[in-house]
Amino acid sequence: MEYLGTIGILIAIYIILAASYNLVIGYGGLATVAHPIFFAIGAYVSGLLAIHTTLPPPVSVLVGSGCAMLASLLLAASALRVSGDYLLIASLGFQLGLLQLIKNLAFTGGPGGLGGIPATIVGPSRTPVYLAIAVVLAIATVFAIRALVRGPYGRAITAMRDEELAFSALGRNAMSMKLVIFAIGCGIAGIAGGIYTFYFQYISPDQFEVLQSAAILTMVVLGGMGTAFGPVVGAVLLLAIPQAITFLQLPPSIMAPMQGIIFTLLVLVFLFLRPAGILGDTGRRRRSAGLT
Amino acid sequence: MSHVLRTEGLNKRFGGIVVCDDVNLTIAGGEILGLIGPNGAGKTSLFNLISGVLRPDSGTIRLNGKAVNGEPLYRRARLGVARTWQHMLLFRSMTVMENMLVAPRHYPGESILRVTVGRAGVRSAERTARERAHAILDRMALDGTADMPVTDLPFGQQKLIGLARALMNDGPLLLLDEPMAGVEGAAYETMQRVVRQEAESGRAICVVEHNVSFIRDLCSRAVFMINGRILQDGPVEELISSTTLTELYFGA
Structure with missing residues (x-):
C-alpha cells in the first residue's frame, strides 16, 4: 500500500508539472524546456527553508513557488524581449546553468543532493495524507487552468498564438500576457517541487536534468497538447507503464532497456497515429493547440 | 479644421532602403483619404509607422494633436488607431x-x-x-x-470580418490596407457602404488601395506615394487623370 501510495503521489506531482507545462507551451505557445528547473527551485527553496527555519511547510512551499515565479520572470523578460524563438535556447541555457550552480554550491548539498529535510508528518497516516494533498492540488491545478483558458483570458491567449501582430494592434499587450502565463506555469511547477521535497525528504540535482524536460514534454504531447486533461492522461500513462512492467518479473538486464524502448515506441506510434495526442482532436481543437 | 492625424517630417529607412522620406500627412475627422502608389512605394510602411508596428527614425506622429511616437503598438490601438491588414491576419482557430x-x-x-x-x-x-x-x-x-x-x-467575407x-x-482613426484586394460582388458593395458610414460618423479614414474605382468612389482627396515620398497630395480626379503619375504607377 505504501508503495502504491508513493506512486500515486508521484503521479499527482507529475500531473501538476505536466498541466502547468501545458499551460505554458500548449496554450501559451511559449517554447521552453526549462520546466524542471522551476520544479527544482521550488524543491530546493522549500527544502532549505524546512531545514534552516521553523516556517510552517505550506509557507515554505509558497515561498519556493514564489522564487520559481521570480526566476521565470527573469528568464522570460530577457528572452522574450529579443524574440519568441529565443526562449527555447535561453531556457535550455538557464536550466543547464542553474543546475550547474546547484551542483557546485555547498548549501544545496552539491551533486550529492539535499538530504535531512525534516519529516512534517510522521506515523502510518503520512503517505495517505500526502497522497490526499497531492491529489487535491493536482485536481485544483487541472481545473483552475481549464477555467482560465475557457474564458476571455483563454480567448486572448489563443488569439495571441494565432496572430501576435494583429493581437497587439487591437490593443492587447502580448508581452505582459506571455510573462504572466510563464510566471503562473513556472510558479505551479515550484509548488510541485515543494510537495516533492516534503514527501521524499531528499532531492538530488540529477532529478532535474534535461531528461526530465523530455519526460514532461512527452507527457504533454502524448496526452494532447493544448487540452485540459491531456497532461493528466500523459502523466498517468508515462508513470504507470514503467511500474506495470516491473510486475512482469523480468531480469534487470532486460528491464532497464525495456523502459527506454517502450517510451520511444510510444512516441513514434503517437506521432504517426495521433499527432495531436490522445485527447487532442483533429480539426479545430488541434489548430488551437498550435499543431498545424 | 482639426486634424485627427498629422505626421510631421516622418522618416524611416532600412539600411539603404528608404521607406518613408519626409512624409507630412494630415487626415481630418470624417475624411476618407486615398493612399495610392506602385508596389514598394512605402504605403504599408507608412501604416506601420502610424499604427506603431515600426518606429520612425525621425519625425512626429500626432493623434488629435498629441504626439504618440513613444507609444507601443498596443497602446496606440487603445488611443484609437484601428487598422486592417492586407493579409487580414484573422485569428484562424x-x-x-x-x-x-x-x-x-x-x-x-x-x-x-x-x-x-x-x-x-x-x-x-x-x-x-x-x-x-x-x-x-x-x-x-x-x-x-x-x-x-x-x-x-x-475570402470576401473574411475581408469584411477583418x-x-x-x-x-471605436477610436478616431481607421487605416485600411488594401480592403478590396480579391473582393468582389456583394462584399464589395458592403465594404464601400460601411467605410462611407464610418466616415460619416466622424472617423478619419485612410485607405491604401490599388482599385482605382474604389478610391474614386469613396475619396475626395488622395495622396500619391513613390519611393517613400509623397509626390502629390490633392483631389482624386486630379491624381487619377495625371499622365505623369500613371506612368510612374505602371513603371513606364
Whole structure:
C-alpha cells in the first residue's frame, strides 16, 4: 500500500508539472524546456527553508513557488524581449546553468543532493495524507487552468498564438500576457517541487536534468497538447507503464532497456497515429493547440 | 479644421532602403483619404509607422494633436488607431464572434486579475462587446456567421470580418490596407457602404488601395506615394487623370 501510495503521489506531482507545462507551451505557445528547473527551485527553496527555519511547510512551499515565479520572470523578460524563438535556447541555457550552480554550491548539498529535510508528518497516516494533498492540488491545478483558458483570458491567449501582430494592434499587450502565463506555469511547477521535497525528504540535482524536460514534454504531447486533461492522461500513462512492467518479473538486464524502448515506441506510434495526442482532436481543437 | 492625424517630417529607412522620406500627412475627422502608389512605394510602411508596428527614425506622429511616437503598438490601438491588414491576419482557430470579442479598445479578459477576482466587471464588458459585435456584423449582413469558424467563410467575407474586427475599436482613426484586394460582388458593395458610414460618423479614414474605382468612389482627396515620398497630395480626379503619375504607377 505504501508503495502504491508513493506512486500515486508521484503521479499527482507529475500531473501538476505536466498541466502547468501545458499551460505554458500548449496554450501559451511559449517554447521552453526549462520546466524542471522551476520544479527544482521550488524543491530546493522549500527544502532549505524546512531545514534552516521553523516556517510552517505550506509557507515554505509558497515561498519556493514564489522564487520559481521570480526566476521565470527573469528568464522570460530577457528572452522574450529579443524574440519568441529565443526562449527555447535561453531556457535550455538557464536550466543547464542553474543546475550547474546547484551542483557546485555547498548549501544545496552539491551533486550529492539535499538530504535531512525534516519529516512534517510522521506515523502510518503520512503517505495517505500526502497522497490526499497531492491529489487535491493536482485536481485544483487541472481545473483552475481549464477555467482560465475557457474564458476571455483563454480567448486572448489563443488569439495571441494565432496572430501576435494583429493581437497587439487591437490593443492587447502580448508581452505582459506571455510573462504572466510563464510566471503562473513556472510558479505551479515550484509548488510541485515543494510537495516533492516534503514527501521524499531528499532531492538530488540529477532529478532535474534535461531528461526530465523530455519526460514532461512527452507527457504533454502524448496526452494532447493544448487540452485540459491531456497532461493528466500523459502523466498517468508515462508513470504507470514503467511500474506495470516491473510486475512482469523480468531480469534487470532486460528491464532497464525495456523502459527506454517502450517510451520511444510510444512516441513514434503517437506521432504517426495521433499527432495531436490522445485527447487532442483533429480539426479545430488541434489548430488551437498550435499543431498545424 | 482639426486634424485627427498629422505626421510631421516622418522618416524611416532600412539600411539603404528608404521607406518613408519626409512624409507630412494630415487626415481630418470624417475624411476618407486615398493612399495610392506602385508596389514598394512605402504605403504599408507608412501604416506601420502610424499604427506603431515600426518606429520612425525621425519625425512626429500626432493623434488629435498629441504626439504618440513613444507609444507601443498596443497602446496606440487603445488611443484609437484601428487598422486592417492586407493579409487580414484573422485569428484562424477562432470563430467570427471570438475574433470580434478580442478587439475592443479596452478588453478586460487579458488581465489575469480581472478574470479571477473581477468577474462581474468582465461579464458586463463581455456583454457590451458582444452587443457591439452583433451590431457591426449585422450592418455587414454577416450576423449569421457569428458562430462559424472564421476560416470557413469565403475570402470576401473574411475581408469584411477583418474590417468588422477593426471597427470594434471605436477610436478616431481607421487605416485600411488594401480592403478590396480579391473582393468582389456583394462584399464589395458592403465594404464601400460601411467605410462611407464610418466616415460619416466622424472617423478619419485612410485607405491604401490599388482599385482605382474604389478610391474614386469613396475619396475626395488622395495622396500619391513613390519611393517613400509623397509626390502629390490633392483631389482624386486630379491624381487619377495625371499622365505623369500613371506612368510612374505602371513603371513606364
